[in-house]
Amino acid sequence: MSILVGRDTRLLVQGITGREGEFHARQMQAYGTRIVAGTSPGKGGMRALDGTVPVFDTVAQAARETGANTSVIYVPASGAPDAIFEAVDAGIATVFCITEGIPALDMLKVMPVVHDAGARLVGPNCPGATSPGRAKVGIIPASVHREGRVGVVSRSGTLTYEVVQALTDAGIGQSTCVGIGGDPIVGSSHLDILRLFAEDPETEAIVLIGEIGGSAEEEAAAWAVEHLRGVPTAAFVAGRTAPEGKRMGHAGAIISGGTGTAAAKIAALEAAGIRVAETPGQVAALLIEQGVRPS
């Protein structure tokens, strides 16, 4: 098992003929992800990735003809909300949106539609998810992973790679690594992903990577107190030195009115019994101290 992406993933790439879409589709395919279709309006009937993947004009056609159950979106911000609407309307169950720079109010309008369709959205502005040895959806470099039993959830991209690489180097493999995105309004929160990990029999330990802004880490910590008792869990929170009132690169990474500080998040996580590392490199050691065995 694993969460969100795995051997039963039948992936549709929205924007497969674009520069980003094509580049990452190749990487995903090379990793072993089953890419069953791509979409690119006006290019229906073509074939992408050296003729291996059929391209459709619409998601509905692609889903009907290929049985795609997951999609990943690489279209520009101006068209990304529409791409999400199209995917959930076609019955795609899990949608990853990699696109950065979608206005927050657009995402406010997207979310009720996603909920009504019973779909799950991960992102936007996220690196996707990888279940090592099974499938990768998004842009996380394959080289950082190792198969194993630690679930990783993070708001960042490269910081996730940093932590995961350190786990891999320490001999600790991962069940699934999920980047939920750095925007203020995202489809899946830390808590949503923790719930999935808690139900996954192959995930035996959890790493939560957070950063300043919002209260997602605090909400996850409050839930973990009751539901992750006995599960080895370690966290890292970026932005201890971030000044108030400045957006630190991610649209959602901002301390405002004294809320959303790293200190508050670290305190909430520690109060929930979760060990918080001071550096990305310490995360592995914190898991090992809680009984996770390197292989």
Place this chain on the structure above:
Amino acid sequence: MKLQEFHARELLSAAGLPVPRGRVASTPAEVRAAAAELFAVSASQVVVKAQVLVGGRGKAGGVKLAATAQEAEAAGSAILGMSIKGITVRRVLVAPGPDIAREYYLGAILDRAAQRILLMGSAEGGVEIEEVARQKPEAIVRLHAHPHLGLLDYQARSMALSLGLGGPHLRAAVAIAKGLVRVMVENDADLVEVNPLAVVRETGPGGLVTERLACLDAKITLDDSALPRHPELEARRDLDEEDPADAEARAQGINFIHLDGAIGCLVNGAGLAMTTMDLVKRAGGEPANFLDIGGGAKADKVAAAMRLILADPKVMAILVNIFGGITRGDEVAHGLVEARAVQSREVPRVVRIVGTNAAEAAAILRAAAFETASSLEEAAERAVAAVRRAQMASATGSPEATEARP
């Protein structure tokens, strides 16, 4: 992006909200003329307000009342040119100084956790809402607007009545509440705040005193991601008040925030960039900036980032931390070599490049004799050590560390 008060007032006014008409002035003579005009149309006093994007103008003396045009001119002289939190005041707003009966707070923000627009109101107006939230949280009324429906009439009425704005004020209060949410949606704002919203007394002909609602201050913050579709708002960016480095960073597509320390940071990815700053601090140093070159940066962008960092004279060492994914390590290494060839001054730098094409990057860096590190902790420690060496050298008068290149 924050809007200046006078721009925020324009947006509210355009949406039909009752905002007393003010004028912007940039010289004391203009202040006097604007005040004279307001006095001519019945104002009994005027307020002269510094137009800066930092908070605390009142405390800093940037807001003054005046009873005559002459007094207004003097207030203008005092405020124009003054420095508020390091920002020089270039413009003031001259507005009628109303007779305030009661003050309220009304603001709309993005509620991240609820994924809704949150309208907040309080009868404790005129003070910061964060302060009210701390001292008297029960004094804040909260309502969520549905993303597709906006603020409904009954919600606006409920807000008005909760604040005690019933009876003769109900209709105006409902229009203001709905207007705030509309301004937020139409302009893609993160925050639209009126503080204070006030009941003001006006004396009409024959000495008849009437009360009405007025928006006496306005604060609007726009969603940067939405600015591309609002060129009219982008045009209101205050370049005078912006650090020139910020403007250059924006032009280059680099996320850059200037800080006070001595260690310049060049990183790919926002989370990793924050982490790099945190580890600099942990190693005993202070970061000079947050800098994220984004994904897939090429050599020219790396060179631009190095220029931004070196433009800060406080920078005594540079830490480069790249985790290659989409970004290729060798591209970054080439950029570092290019930047060094044309840089304005020499500072020690520690480079850590891992991930995609790290081996190629290492070869380039070795050939160019860059100091490298393998872990982030090690890189941070070395950068801090380099600053200490440079500080020692300058204390003993050795030119070694900061010598300008020919």
